[in-house]
Amino acid sequence: MKGLLSIFLLLNLTISFPVGAEPTIHSSELQQYLSELEWSEDNLHEYLHKFDLSLDDFHSTAELKKFLGKQNTEENLTEVLTKYSLTNDELELLLAKFGEEINDFKFIKDIDNDVSFYLNHDADLNIISDFLSLFGLTSQELIHLIHHFHSIDQSQISENINVLSTKISEYEAKETETDESYEALLNIWVEMFDAFHIRPEFYITTHAEDVAIPVTDLSEVENIHDNILYVKMYNEEGMELADMNFSSEVLDNDLLGESVHEVLNLAQLSANYTETVLGKKLPQTATPYLMNSLFGLGFSIISLLLFIGTRKLFLTKR
Known part of the structure; x- marks a missing residue:
């Protein structure tokens, strides 16, 4: 029982405190993408500002590309x-x-x-x-x-x-x-x-x-x-x-x-x-860290219940 309890505690710590920093957009990847768009970083900031967003809301270049979508080309315009x-x-x-x-x-x-x-x-x-x-x-x-x-500002217009x-x-x-x-x-x-x-x-x-x-x-x-x-x-x-x-x-x-x-x-x-x-173009930029925290909370509760159960069993045997 103690071994099982130790495993739960270890999982709890691992999920509640993920290793490594939150992912960010790499500068080199961003610059390459901006070159493809023929945009400067200021152009991108100005565009994202229309949606009340910034680069900090994205955690990878792939996520940014998914939000922006296909470029305006003759083929895509068709x-x-x-x-x-x-x-x-x-x-x-x-x-x-x-x-x-x-x-x-x-x-x-x-x-x-x-x-x-x-x-x-x-x-x-x-x-x-x-x-x-x-x-x-x-x-x-x-x-x-x-x-x-x-x-x-549209917040007060209505x-x-x-x-x-x-x-x-x-x-x-x-x-x-x-x-x-x-x-x-x-x-x-x-x-x-x-x-x-x-x-x-x-x-x-x-x-x-x-x-x-x-x-x-x-x-x-x-x-x-x-x-x-x-x-x-x-x-x-x-x-x-x-x-x-x-x-x-x-x-x-x-x-x-x-x-x-x-x-x-x-x-x-x-x-x-x-x-x-x-409004409908806002991205889904939620990170897995909130979900990890919820899992961590769940494991904490389970660990506590196991600890209480183990303690009662130990006291009963005494």
């Missing part, structure tokens, strides 16, 4: 075209609507994921695009906004969308339309810009004057619905994303409120992309 019954020209047109090109992709799995998402949401994007074009938003500016929404949707719904529930109500609606726009890290600049053009007048405080503008409102949108680095204009006819028909809904829909589309496309 698999995607066949899967979705697309021609090469149709694929290019679809990606272009979202501001992408085939050569933008290093890995075929990314093209596959994006095509799947875009085909499922193409109609949604067309509705948003058609409506916002009423306010001068071009297809290229729509792409700029999509890229911007992809670039910001919550911000819900808060802003509630506010715009409360505004629309009010039947009276006054300068104060227009100001409240414009303030919702300002809150939306702040939530999505967009820096706006407002300009007012009266019917009698063609010069756009910068406005720092919208509350100072008298009879705002009798003017034309221009909005220029920049990211936090100062790059212009888009500009929109709202005529007095638009303001009188309350389309300004509906335009908030469509911008929120565009932001939600970006959030859905992050969740369904980027």
Whole structure:
């Protein structure tokens, strides 16, 4: 019995404390793989960052390769075209609507994921695009906004969308339309810009004057619905994303409120992309060390029970 107990204790120690350090990616193997990809290590870090990952999350080059998948080659691209019954020209047109090109992709799995998402949401994007074009938003500016929404922190985006949707719904529930109500609606726009890290600049053009007048405080503008409102949108680095204009006819028909809904829909589309496309590519990088610890715990319990049983048997014989 003592011999059996010793074996269990030895197994317990071996499994609970595995010999050797946790495996890591060898630098030489990584550099060879990067050479095949024609990438620098910074390129790889930037790519993994999209998935909130780093090289520390991988324990071998093989595991990294499995996560990244096949490279974007003409042969591998044919698999995607066949899967979705697309021609090469149709694929290019679809990606272009979202501001992408085939050569933008290093890995075929990314093209596959994006095509799947875009085909499922193409109609949604067309509705948003058609409506916002009423306010001068071009297809290229729509792409700029999509890229911007992809670039910001997604952790709070859904919550911000819900808060802003509630506010715009409360505004629309009010039947009276006054300068104060227009100001409240414009303030919702300002809150939306702040939530999505967009820096706006407002300009007012009266019917009698063609010069756009910068406005720092919208509350100072008298009879705002009798003017034309221009909005220029920049990211936090100062790059212009888009500009929109709202005529007095638009303001009188309350389309300004509906335009908030469509911008929120565009932001939600970006959030859905992050969740369904980027989220599903997260790797299974769990190591066997947790499982070893659980086995070790199990053997510890068995060893303890054997020790107690042996002790009782010894005391009984005495």
